[in-house]
Amino acid sequence: MKTSLAKLTFLACVSILSACASSRRIDGSGAATFERSVAMLQNDLPARRRHDFDVALAVIFMRAAAVDAGDLDADGDVDYFDARIVSDTAMSLLTEIQRGNLTSAAEKQGREVAAAYFKQLDGLGYDEVVELAGDLDVGPYVADMKRQVSQTACAGWQGMARPPPLGNTSRIRRCD
Numbered sequence: 666m667k668t669s670l671a672k673l674t675f676l677a678c679v680s681i682l683s684a685c686a687s688s689r690r691i692d693g694s695g696a697a698t699f700e701r702s703v704a705m706l707q708n709d710l711p712a713r714r715r716h717d718f719d720v721a722l723a724v725i726f727m728r729a730a731a732v733d734a735g736d737l738d739a740d741g742d743v744d745y746f747d748a749r750i751v752s753d754t755a756m757s758l759l760t761e762i763q764r765g766n767l768t769s770a771a772e773k774q775g776r777e778v779a780a781a782y783f784k785q786l787d788g789l790g791y792d793e794v795v796e797l798a799g800d801l802d803v804g805p806y807v808a809d810m811k812r813q814v815s816q817t818a819c820a821g822w823q824g825m826a827r828p829p830p831l832g833n834t835s836r837i838r839r840c841d
Contacts, residue, residue: 691794693787696779700768706791707765718791719762721798727755729782730774 689709692702703722707715736743738750761770771779786794 688790690788690790691786693783693785696768696772696783699783699786700765703767704765710791714791717795719759721795722762722767722786723755723759724798725785725794726758726771726782727751729785730778 689706690702691706692698707718710718736747738746740746758770761767768779771782785797789797
C-alpha cells in the first residue's frame with residue numbers, strides 16, 4: 666500500500682513539474698523580462714531539450730539578423746571566408762545563449778534587431794520556439810550554402826584557361 670501511494674505521489678509530482686515546464690512562455694515585452702523568462706525556461710528543461718532550445722534560439726536570431734546573407738566580408742564574392750564568418754557568429758551566439766547573455770548578444774546587432782527578435786519570440790514556449798526554428802539538422806543548410814558559394818565563385822572563372830586558386834577554398838570550390 667505504501668509503495669503504491671509513494672509511486673502515485675511521485676507520478677503526480679512529475680506531472681506537475683512537466684506541466685510547469687511546458688507552460689512557461691517567453692516574455693518579450695522588454696530586454697530584462699525576455700532574459701529572465703528565457704533563463705527560467707532553460708532551467709526547467711532537461712539537458713537534451715535545453716540544447717535543442719538554445720540552438721533554436723540561435724537559428725531564429727541568425728535569421729532575424731540576416732547574418733547568413735551573402736557577402737559578409739564585402740569583398741565582392743561569397744566564399745569560404747563568408748561561410749567562416751557565419752560559423753564563427755553562430756558559435757559565438759550559441760556560447761552567449763548558454764551563458765545566459767542572450768539579450769546583450771542580441772543588442773550587439775542593434776536595438777531594432779533585438780527588439781524585433783524579442784517580439785518574435787514573445788509568448789512562445791519550448792515547442793513553439795523549436796518549431797519556429799524548423800529542422801535543427803543543419804546538414805542540408807550547409808550543403809546548400811556550399812553549393813551557392815561554389816556556383817558564385819565559379820561564375821567568374823568561366824571561359825578562363827586557368828582553374829581558380831586553391832588555398833583555403835579548395836574544399837568548397839569545384840569549378841570544371
